[in-house]
Amino acid sequence: MPEANFCLNCGHALDQREVGGALRPVCSQCGRVHYFDPKVAVGLLVEQGQRLLLIRRKHDPERGKWSIPAGFVDAGEDPARAAEREGLEETNLRLAVTALVDVYARGSDHEGADILIVYRAKIVGGSLQPGDDASEAAYFSLTGLPELAFTSTRRVIERWRAELDETDSKTPN
């Protein structure tokens, strides 16, 4: 859990008190209870043919490994727009969210986000070029995946694999 030592309202030192069944920082001066909100991230599943768009991470954690384009949602930002913004920053592609894939709780590793919302998106413009937190951006087939960062990327790829298998089984040979 994150920590807080001083009141955001009046600057007084905080005490720990039980509020609503949990220990929370409470200001003994002004009475404000400090609630910690979950940190929300968004990720993108972008396909081209039967290949998936991945970016190579420029920074720690998991530097040098590959993940789906992803990033944090700013306060007040629509998560779908945040996903498109992160996608543009990391891949230089203009993306349009088309569907919700899934919502994931924090994995066993500490990825910085408590909740990850993954959207499917289609490419509506731009040309593939890495930027921001990405040192490379490329498409990969299921059989040629690079070293992956994060449990969440592996879970999204498992989902994608299941979808591809389903599509294959519906396609007559």
Ligand SMILES: [Zn+2]
């Ligand atoms: Zn206070």
